[in-house]
Amino acid sequence: MNDDALVALRGASYAYEDGPLVLSDLDFAIRPGRALALLGRNGSGKTTLMRLLSGGLRPRTGHLALDGVPVTYDRAGLTRLRTTVQLVLQDPDDQLFAASVAEDVSFGPVNLGLPRDEVAGRVAWALAALAISDLADRPTHLLSFGQRKRAAIAGAVALRPRVLILDEPTAGLDPEGQERLLDTLAGLRADGTTVVMATHDVDLALRWADDVALLTPSGPHLGPAAATLARADLLAQAGLRPAWGIAAGRLLRAQRLIEDDARGPRTAAELDAYAAALRGGEAAG
Template sequence: MEVILEALNVSFEYADGTKALKDVSVKIEKGKKIAVLGPNGAGKTTLFLHFNGILRPKSGKVLYKGRELSYNRKEVIKLRKNVGIVFQNPDVQLFFATVYQEISFGPMNLGYEEKVVKKKVEEVMEKLHISYLKDKPTHFLSYGQKKIVSIADILVMEPEVIILDEPTAYLDAEHTEELIKLLDSLKEEGKTIVVSTHDVDFAYLWADYIYVMKDGKIIKEGTPYEIFTGDSKGERLKKPLILEVYEILKDKNIIHKEEVPRNVEELKKAIREN
């Protein structure tokens, strides 16, 4: 197991006295898809801002590739290149007039030659199917388009870890499905993906491992099955719809297969093979 990011007994308090993190320990394995579940105010965003070096712990440590962050300027710049955050609200991330200018800012700021920047931006836009938005003003984009451009901002920097704060918030079913496909493709490329979410259905079908936060603490962690069947310590959560349907069908002897489905296709297969 190679741990790429780690919070070790991290506590953090804001200037107004809000204790946002309380002795939080989290390990992010390289190449994994990690979901962090929890209500508003649980501390998810604050934790993410520590992983990117934006915030510094009041106590505890943040480690990148096994090395504790020292928070000098050079190290923080390197960290933010390799650990990119896509914020929940894309309007706080988009600053430039056009989509091309927006996506090109990061690599330009790192000093790449213009032709290299152009190549990188065009490759990312093509990958995300947004080349047609190249010259469109960012303030004319739809919410879903802004989300994708925000992701492009990060991908063009070629980070090892991509952190997304509530990526499915306010997205319709179609855009959510497209986002899941994108995240899966990034994982196949070897990226480490970390997301925060309220959506138990998304977390269950997508994540390799889940952390559950409440009141600034980690109250539960484990595989999706462990989290939602009560096989790990902590509070029980609302069950994902797939799991609820599976258990109903199993109780009625419509399904006999013991392997628990993670998505609709696996549920259909279990029914057909009964």
């Protein structure tokens, strides 16, 4: 367990009523400043893990710690946790309920009892951070799916959390919407927010994350993104296919087009660069 963990589950287990253990004797830490991707097949425990980390569920055994101090589940303890850790669900309609976007985003700060001016400032900042300031007065039911996703995230970041946990945030978005969201997350990280993302998209995890946690039947495997996602055995346990960049690198090595110790392409731009270099070498030959 990392001593510098912002949030950590220690020896935690959880089972839903009358069901088997979903997670057992789990040690899991979120470190500050790292982009962390959670990956695993449906039913692997990703949602349970996110709800435990954000206080929506309470471990049956073990405990959740915030800055090294065990979390209490009374009003004061949960307020402390939820102003530090925010979870945004996959379906924005599970979180949006107010008449307008601005009203929805203001809900959390208002419930913290903040002064009106500070609430207004947080709402304006969150809307700007998610690039939806022009939607402040728009009824939430008139938003597009991508706009609803951004509004739900704005409601979370208005609380100025140190950790933002996102459940499949790019699901249902077109490529342009995905890139806009990733740009937004980069901006939030630059402002000091640690971002955790659950996803089925191995290519996205390889491109975006510093670290990944693969949830497998033998437990979570946490490590640097590139090295962990290169483990075909772990990906198979997690029910995932290799990232296309890693697969392309293996193919290039098999064809002896790159050296065995060379890192293969991981993005479309890198693959284009490899292809251009190969064409240049063929022309020179």
